[in-house]
Amino acid sequence: MDQIQKNLLAQVADLHEVPEGAYNIRSNGKLEGRNTTANIDIVTKEDKPGIDIIIKPGTKNESMHIPVILSESGIKDLVYNDFYIGEDADVTIVAGCGISNCGVDTSEHDGIHTFHIGRNAKIRYVEKHYGEGNGSGERILNPTTVIHIDEGGYMEMESVQIKGVDSTERVTMADLKAGASLVVKEKLMTHGRQKAESKFSVNLDGENSSANIISRSVAKGNSEQIFISHLNGNNKCAGHTECDGIIMDQARVNAVPSLSANHLDASLIHEAAIGKIAGEQLVKLMTLGLTEAEAEEQIVNGFLK
Amino acid sequence: MLELKDISFQVSDENDKDKEILRNINLTINERFVAVTGPNGGGKSTLAKVIAGIIQPTSGRILLDGEDITEMSITERARAGVSFAFQQPVRFKGLTVKDLITLAAGKDISVTEACSYLSEVGLCAKDYIDREVNASLSGGELKRIEIAMIIARGTKLSIFDEPEAGIDLWSFNNLIQVFENLHRKINGSILIISHQERILNIADKIIVLANGEVHAAGSKEEVMPTLLKTSEACSTLMDKIV
Numbered sequence: 001m002d003q004i005q006k007n008l009l010a011q012v013a014d015l016h017e018v019p020e021g022a023y024n025i026r027s028n029g030k031l032e033g034r035n036t037t038a039n040i041d042i043v044t045k046e047d048k049p050g051i052d053i054i055i056k057p058g059t060k061n062e063s064m065h066i067p068v069i070l071s072e073s074g075i076k077d078l079v080y081n082d083f084y085i086g087e088d089a090d091v092t093i094v095a096g097c098g099i100s101n102c103g104v105d106t107s108e109h110d111g112i113h114t115f116h117i118g119r120n121a122k123i124r125y126v127e128k129h130y131g132e133g134n135g136s137g138e139r140i141l142n143p144t145t146v147i148h149i150d151e152g153g154y155m156e157m158e159s160v161q162i163k164g165v166d167s168t169e170r171v172t173m174a175d176l177k178a179g180a181s182l183v184v185k186e187k188l189m190t191h192g193r194q195k196a197e198s199k200f201s202v203n204l205d206g207e208n209s210s211a212n213i214i215s216r217s218v219a220k221g222n223s224e225q226i227f228i229s230h231l232n233g234n235n236k237c238a239g240h241t242e243c244d245g246i247i248m249d250q251a252r253v254n255a256v257p258s259l260s261a262n263h264l265d266a267s268l269i270h271e272a273a274i275g276k277i278a279g280e281q282l283v284k285l286m287t288l289g290l291t292e293a294e295a296e297e298q299i300v301n302g303f304l305k
Numbered sequence: 306m307l308e309l310k311d312i313s314f315q316v317s318d319e320n321d322k323d324k325e326i327l328r329n330i331n332l333t334i335n336e337r338f339v340a341v342t343g344p345n346g347g348g349k350s351t352l353a354k355v356i357a358g359i360i361q362p363t364s365g366r367i368l369l370d371g372e373d374i375t376e377m378s379i380t381e382r383a384r385a386g387v388s389f390a391f392q393q394p395v396r397f398k399g400l401t402v403k404d405l406i407t408l409a410a411g412k413d414i415s416v417t418e419a420c421s422y423l424s425e426v427g428l429c430a431k432d433y434i435d436r437e438v439n440a441s442l443s444g445g446e447l448k449r450i451e452i453a454m455i456i457a458r459g460t461k462l463s464i465f466d467e468p469e470a471g472i473d474l475w476s477f478n479n480l481i482q483v484f485e486n487l488h489r490k491i492n493g494s495i496l497i498i499s500h501q502e503r504i505l506n507i508a509d510k511i512i513v514l515a516n517g518e519v520h521a522a523g524s525k526e527e528v529m530p531t532l533l534k535t536s537e538a539c540s541t542l543m544d545k546i547v
Binding site for chain 2: 216244280283284285286287288290292298302303
C-alpha cells in the first residue's frame, strides 16, 4: 500500500496499521487484505461484487473494519455488502470510504450495505467519507444503507462526511420490529460547488420501536444540501428527526422532514433549524482574542464534533 | 489603567431623531474593583460594550495604559488585555466547557487547570468540564462558566455586565464570594455593572450612570448616600405615599 492509500485509510477508519480483529480492506476495486475471527466471517459474494459479513450470535465486544479506498483516477466501484448480525451480539463496525483523485476522470464509489440485525443484538456502525486530491476529476460517493432490525435489536449509526467529496447521494432505509431502536447521527460539511443529498425513510413497524435521526450540517461556499427524512409510525412507537444546519456564504440548504402517524399511539416529532452563525457567538469568541475567521472555525468544528 | 475621554454614543430612533445613549463620559479607572450602577436604560451596558469594542463610540477616545485603543477591533482589544463577561452568556452547540475555557486561556491547558477555574466559580468541575455549552445548562450555570472564562483569561481589565442578573438568591450569595475572592486575587482592574448593594459594598470606587451621563463617581462612602437620595423611583414612590 502506498502513502496516499495509507493516508486515506487513516482518514476514514483511523487506521495507521493493520487493525486487530476482523477486517476487509478494498483498494481500487480489489481486495487488499482480509482477516476473519472465530466469530466474524467474511465471505466474497459470487454473484456480484461485495462481501457477506456473518457475525455469530452472542459475539461480544468485537469490532471490525471494512474501509474502501480509491486512489486511482477514473475508477467506478460498486459493492454490495450484507451484514448478518446474530442474536444478542454486541459489535462495532467501522466502514468508510476515502477517495484521492489527482486525475481528470471521475472516481466513484457506490456502496449498498444491508444490515440484518438479529433479536436483541446491538451494533454500532461508523461510516466516514473523505475526499482529497487536486485533480479536476470529481469524487463521488453514493452510499445506500438498508437496515432491518429484529425484535429488541439496536443500531447506532454515525456517518461523517467533512471534506472533499464533490457529490454524494446518501439513502438510508430502515424497518424496525417490536422494541427495536435506531439512532442515526449524521455530520456533513460541504464547500465549493459540492452537492449532498441525504434521504432517510424509517418504518416503525413494531410495538415500542423507536428511531432518532439527528443531522448536523454546515454548508459553505456555493454548495448545496438536501435533507429529506421521513418517519412512518405504524404501531405504538416513538420517532424523532432533527436537522440542524449552519449556512455560510452563498450555500443553500433544503430540509424536508416529514412524519406519517398510522397508529393512534405513534408519537412522532420533527425539528429543522437552518441559519447562519449567530453574531453573538462570533462576538463572544472575539472577546476571547480570536479573529472572526478563527471564531467561525471554532464554531463550525464544535458544531460538527 | 483605563481612561475614557469624552465618550459619546448616539443612535437614530425611528423618527430619525438622534438619541444620545452616552454623553461626554470622562472616567479614569485605576482602582482594583470599580462598580458601575444606575437606573435601567442609563447606558451602563452600552458603556461596557464601547470599552470591549463591540460598539464604536460616536466620539471620544479610549486609552488602556496610555495606549489609544479606540480604533481597535474586538479581537485586538481582547489581545491588548480587555475581557468582557456578557450579561446574557452565549450558548454554543457542540463546544464544551473545556473548549471555551481553553480558548479563553489562549493556550492548551490541562483538564486539571480547566477544572481549577470552574472550582473557583463554585462549579463541581468534573460534572461540567465535558458538558456542551448549550441549552441544557441553566442560566446560573452559564453565568458561572462565563466568569470562569474571564478568570482563565486573567487580563488587566475584566468587565462584568450584571453578573447577578438571572441568578437566584441562593446562587447569588455564592457568587458574591466569587467576586470577593477575585477582588483579593486580581492583578488588574475589575469593572462590574451591578445593582447589588453587596457588590457595591466591596467596590473601591462606584460610578453612577444615569441618562447617559456620569452622575457621581467616588468611594462608596461618598456615593452610596447620594445614590439612595437621588433615586428617582424612590422619590416618586415617596411622593405617592406622602
